[in-house]
Amino acid sequence: MADKTFKPANSIQDLQYFGEFGGVNPSISDSSTYTFLSAKTMFDTFEGNADGCYLYSRHSTPSNLYLGEALAAMEGTETANVAASGMGAITPTILQFCQAGDHIVSSRTIYGGTYAFLKNFTPRMEIHTSFVDITKLEAVEAAITPETKVIFCECVSNPLLEIADIAGLAKIAKKHNLQLLVDNTFSPLTISPAKLGADVVMHSLTKFINGSSDTMGGVVCGSQELIDSLRNVNDGACMLLGASMDSLRAASILKNLRTLHIRIQQHSKNALFLAEKIEADGLRTVYPGLKSHPGHSLYNSMMNEQYGYGGILTIDAGNLDKANELMELMQERNLGYLAVSLGFYKTLFSAPGTSTSSEIPEDEQTEMGLTDGLIRFSIGLDADIDRTYKMMRECMEKVGIL
Numbered sequence: 001m002a003d004k005t006f007k008p009a010n011s012i013q014d015l016q017y018f019g020e021f022g023g024v025n026p027s028i029s030d031s032s033t034y035t036f037l038s039a040k041t042m043f044d045t046f047e048g049n050a051d052g053c054y055l056y057s058r059h060s061t062p063s064n065l066y067l068g069e070a071l072a073a074m075e076g077t078e079t080a081n082v083a084a085s086g087m088g089a090i091t092p093t094i095l096q097f098c099q100a101g102d103h104i105v106s107s108r109t110i111y112g113g114t115y116a117f118l119k120n121f122t123p124r125m126e127i128h129t130s131f132v133d134i135t136k137l138e139a140v141e142a143a144i145t146p147e148t149k150v151i152f153c154e155c156v157s158n159p160l161l162e163i164a165d166i167a168g169l170a171k172i173a174k175k176h177n178l179q180l181l182v183d184n185t186f187s188p189l190t191i192s193p194a195k196l197g198a199d200v201v202m203h204s205l206t207k208f209i210n211g212s213s214d215t216m217g218g219v220v221c222g223s224q225e226l227i228d229s230l231r232n233v234n235d236g237a238c239m240l241l242g243a244s245m246d247s248l249r250a251a252s253i254l255k256n257l258r259t260l261h262i263r264i265q266q267h268s269k270n271a272l273f274l275a276e277k278i279e280a281d282g283l284r285t286v287y288p289g290l291k292s293h294p295g296h297s298l299y300n301s302m303m304n305e306q307y308g309y310g311g312i313l314t315i316d317a318g319n320l321d322k323a324n325e326l327m328e329l330m331q332e333r334n335l336g337y338l339a340v341s342l343g344f345y346k347t348l349f350s351a352p353g354t355s356t357s358s359e360i361p362e363d364e365q366t367e368m369g370l371t372d373g374l375i376r377f378s379i380g381l382d383a384d385i386d387r388t389y390k391m392m393r394e395c396m397e398k399v400g401i402l
């Protein structure tokens, strides 16, 4: 199913950008506005007809374009637009496709912020969303109405780690003339949604792609036509809503992107090791690399093998008190940090039911299987993962869940 010849990290490596004095990194464009030699060129640029000219940094900057190009190469799309955060990429893209009266079919297990946007915010604009179990293609198709414009999902969902069949969803989207929008934040490099038929691929760069938990960022990867429309000065949602990335940040994220392939391999290797051990110890463990995961073979059919199954796993500590006790003890013993977010060199853990998914009402959490004892781990880059496992096991025994 997956295009096994597509090597996303090669696409990043093959790009060459030099600084203006021959620097091995491109110069950072330290300007919020740009001069024009003629008034005519300024007019043409505002009309969107002057390639290679910059008008104002909310629209684009050379540094942002470098990063966008690298991310488009990674995802195999024509181009991309970077944004100030993941939500700054997702929300304008959805609004670009939908107007009052339109309808969205979304996976019910998605990041809490995106869920809150679709559930509470877009209805104010008469845009309504049906939330479905994305693993059931027939449920997705049944939810489509004549007003539907978009199918939205995460490849690997936050926090339940359900796997979306991107090729299957793309087929449905095509059949009904819809756009398939995919948030690939949990699985950069490991899954290439555009190669499987997704129309638009988005990321929170705040997570694995930047990887140092020091900045926010987002990206929309798609066709030139879409990105031009998002940046249009008259009706482009990225341009008008204004969540644009700063050039300094774009430059630093580009530098971190170059080590993403090594980091993802190590996150995946460590996460698989821990998931296998913890599952064998008898705790309910969810990780796409485990044979017990319902989406395991689907993931195998979609993945770029060399990057593994990603760095996120969940365990169920039984109840919230036990989950909190375990997380506090692990933090005390320096196994990681009790913190939301993902993709840091240290392991990060949180209980999504009371944090990143707290926007989802309790009854809906129960229905989708989000238990209050669930702990989400973003596994770090630990050099000695066996030592980490032994220390984690001691913590689990101490709080009485093993």
Ligand code: PLP
Binding pocket: 085, 086, 087, 088, 111, 113, 114, 154, 158, 183, 185, 186, 203, 204, 205, 206, 216, 217, 218, 341, 356
């Ligand atoms: N998408 C997913 C899957 C996320 O986990 C998050 C944040 O946690 C976002 C989007 C939003 O990204 P940001 O916090 O950069 O706005």
